[in-house]
Amino acid sequence: MDLVGIALRRPYTFVVLALLILITGTLAALRTPVDIFPDIRIPVIGVAWQYTGLSPDEMAGRITTLTSAC
Numbered sequence: 001m002d003l004v005g006i007a008l009r010r011p012y013t014f015v016v017l018a019l020l021i022l023i024t025g026t027l028a029a030l031r032t033p034v035d036i037f038p039d040i041r042i043p044v045i046g047v048a049w050q051y052t053g054l055s056p057d058e059m060a061g062r063i064t065t066l067t068s069a070c
Contacts, residue, residue, distance in 0.1 A: 007014045051059060 049059070054062070
């Protein structure tokens, strides 16, 4: 027996099955949590440099250039 033959002999069974799939699918879609922006915990490292005698502009230019090249 094929599926089409069973569906033609028992149409109510397939209608009920289709309604059951529709209802459970809708409930599953409504209960599924949706998060557009997931919580991603990116590790952050803070480094404090101290050189006496440098101006703030010189310090920013030298350290960020040297550090970002690594």
